[in-house]
Amino acid sequence: MEAKHPQDSRTVMTDLVLPSETNPLKNLFGGELLARMDRAASIAARRHSRRIVVTVSVNHVAFKKTVPLGSVVTVEASISRAFNSSMEVVIDVWIEDRESGIRSRANDAIYTFVAVDESGSPVPVPPIEPQTDLEKERFDAALRRKQLSLVLAGKMKPQEATELKALFME
Numbered sequence: 001m002e003a004k005h006p007q008d009s010r011t012v013m014t015d016l017v018l019p020s021e022t023n024p025l026k027n028l029f030g031g032e033l034l035a036r037m038d039r040a041a042s043i044a045a046r047r048h049s050r051r052i053v054v055t056v057s058v059n060h061v062a063f064k065k066t067v068p069l070g071s072v073v074t075v076e077a078s079i080s081r082a083f084n085s086s087m088e089v090v091i092d093v094w095i096e097d098r099e100s101g102i103r104s105r106a107n108d109a110i111y112t113f114v115a116v117d118e119s120g121s122p123v124p125v126p127p128i129e130p131q132t133d134l135e136k137e138r139f140d141a142a143l144r145r146k147q148l149s150l151v152l153a154g155k156m157k158p159q160e161a162t163e164l165k166a167l168f169m170e
């Protein structure tokens with residue numbers, strides 16, 4: 001299968017924060033943000049694989065800043081690395097200052113999706129060819145994150161997570 005670039009799957013979703021989506025402090029519910037990130041990530045995974053995709057794991061979520069009612073929120077997702085049937089999706093969340101228009105990063109997350117056929121069985125996806133320094137950095141780290149995710153899920157023995165172990169030995 002021909003390699004694709006992270007840019008090919010880049011997905012940008014911009015939306016407002018409405019009153020029904022906030023907590024008593026009038027900030028966006030974490031669950032609502034998780035859902036927005038899942039939707040953007042699933043579109044990115046679909047663009048990369050051109051298959052049906054399902055979320056297999058949410059590997060990392062950092063709620064760094066509150067997102068107040070009325071904020072303009074932009075969720076950006078792209079594939080950082082593809083393995084056999086699985087794809088790591090990196091998601092960045094930005095909020096926009098109403099007066100200056102300056103964007104600041106509010107959150108980030110990493111989800112893993114699997115491409116499946118009509119019966120739900122995993123199918124192969126194209127590899128990723130990173131281009132920029134940031135894409136290369138994310139590509140390299142993705143293998144360690146996959147190993148960590150599989151170890152935590154009880155699907156890989158810690159001693160088999162070679163690249164992950166190397167991180168702690170350096």
Ligand SMILES: CC(C)(COP(=O)(O)OP(=O)(O)OC[C@H]1O[C@@H](n2cnc3c(N)ncnc32)[C@H](O)[C@@H]1OP(=O)(O)O)[C@@H](O)C(=O)NCCC(=O)NCCS
Pocket residue numbers: 054055056057082083084085086087112114116120121122146149150153155
């Ligand atoms: C995703 C699913 C099809 C995988 O099926 P499976 O029998 O576990 O298949 P495999 O063990 O071959 O795993 C498929 C891929 O997922 C990866 N994977 C599985 N669990 C993972 C985890 N916790 N973290 C990271 N990757 C994982 C495997 O490493 C494999 O990757 P690769 O093919 O790129 O090497 C199946 O688990 C499923 O349907 N889950 C439910 C998905 C869903 O409904 N999501 C929405 C939640 S509401």
